[in-house]
Amino acid sequence: MIPSRTLILWVTIAWALELSVGSEVSNGRTPHDQGQTSQSSPAAAEATRLSSLVVTLFKEGKFDEALPLAKQALGITEKLFVEGDPQIDIALNNLGEVYFAKKDYASAKGVYQRLLASKEKKLGDDVTLSPILDRLAFLFYAERNFHNSEESYKRALFLREKNLGSSSAEVGLSLFNLAEFYRFHKNYKEAESRYEQALKIYGQHFGSDSPNFQEVRENYTCLLYENQKTDKIKELSKRKELYSAEHGLVEGDVLNGRALSLPKPFYPKEAGLQSLEGTIVIKVTIDEMGMVTDAKNMCQEIPYLTQASLQAARSARFSPTKLAGQPVKVTGVIVYNFIHQ
Numbered sequence: 526m527i528p529s530r531t532l533i534l535w536v537t538i539a540w541a542l543e544l545s546v547g548s549e550v551s552n553g554r555t556p557h558d559q560g561q562t563s564q565s566s567p568a569a570a571e572a573t574r575l576s577s578l579v580v581t582l583f584k585e586g587k588f589d590e591a592l593p594l595a596k597q598a599l600g601i602t603e604k605l606f607v608e609g610d611p612q613i614d615i616a617l618n619n620l621g622e623v624y625f626a627k628k629d630y631a632s633a634k635g636v637y638q639r640l641l642a643s644k645e646k647k648l649g650d651d652v653t654l655s656p657i658l659d660r661l662a663f664l665f666y667a668e669r670n671f672h673n674s675e676e677s678y679k680r681a682l683f684l685r686e687k688n689l690g691s692s693s694a695e696v697g698l699s700l701f702n703l704a705e706f707y708r709f710h711k712n713y714k715e716a717e718s719r720y721e722q723a724l725k726i727y728g729q730h731f732g733s734d735s736p737n738f739q740e741v742r743e744n745y746t747c748l749l750y751e752n753q754k755t756d757k758i759k760e761l762s763k764r765k766e767l768y769s770a771e772h773g774l775v776e777g778d779v780l781n782g783r784a785l786s787l788p789k790p791f792y793p794k795e796a797g798l799q800s801l802e803g804t805i806v807i808k809v810t811i812d813e814m815g816m817v818t819d820a821k822n823m824c825q826e827i828p829y830l831t832q833a834s835l836q837a838a839r840s841a842r843f844s845p846t847k848l849a850g851q852p853v854k855v856t857g858v859i860v861y862n863f864i865h866q
Contacts, residue, residue: 572612742764
């Protein structure tokens with residue numbers, strides 16, 4: 526089973542491949558249809574029309590409707606152009622993205638492998654291969670081919686470092702992807718070093734208030750909780766201050782000891798039947814009056830225990846936090862440890 530955070534990564538931080546309408550020139554390659562130029566033939570116009578529809582349907586979330594059109598567009602371009610033509614690459618990319626959105630990972634993998642081979646042949650070790658490698662790394666993970674998943678993530682990192690420099694934001698993405706991979710495989714040492722590097726890069730590029738920095742910091746915090754390295758969490762909070770801008774929201778850390786009222790979550794009967802246990806970390810926002818206004822699960826999802834923790838966290842009460850004498854909103858975490866008895 527793929528960890529849920531891996532899937533979240535793809536929709537929140539990874540720079541995904543984008544669908545495109547077939548508008549690139551064919552670089553002088555001879556089309557299969559020798560009677561007309563590839564760009565002006567009725568067949569080429571139809572392929573462009575279909576690609577445009579695929580993009581529209583994809584953006585509307587109508588993946589089932591987009592799939593046959595994406596297949597048809599690829600079939601037309603394959604008849605018009607020789608293998609490796611940019612038009613075929615566009616059609617492959619579009620089809621791969623539709624398969625990926627439908628979570629048909631086996632079909633998506635075959636398409637992306639073909640796209641990668643096409644681009645490798647033309648471009649060599651070009652940085653534009655990196656997003657395809659990221660996709661393939663995820664797909665290898667989905668089929669539990671962890672070796673190939675790790676190697677794909679590593680190669681994407683190598684290409685970004687080689688072409689963009691070791692401190693580029695894109696390198697930060699690759700480091701984060703690898704950190705997540707190692708975290709899910711309980712490799713604390715390898716995960717920690719990648720999180721540290723990604724934090725530094727995102728902090729320098731975007732600041733500590735950016736979604737990129739916050740995502741890495743939260744998942745790094747989860748790694749520390751999951752490995753009982755809570756002594757490093759305060760150090761991590763100080764790291765945030767290095768890149769912090771002035772803002773009204775004050776960032777807290779563990780809030781358990783600061784609560785006026787901290788209801789204990791019940792241990793659900795269903796959890797007992799499955800002998801479930803573990804640590805649940807709930808991120809909360811507390812308003813100027815000390816009331817919890819928002820609560821969400823931050824780390825691992827454990828059935829029944831997560832829901833019980835969220836319910837308890839929403840009922841917690843705190844003393845108002847003041848900054849320069851004025852009550853302010855704060856964020857922090859409430860940690861619940863469940864032990865099956």
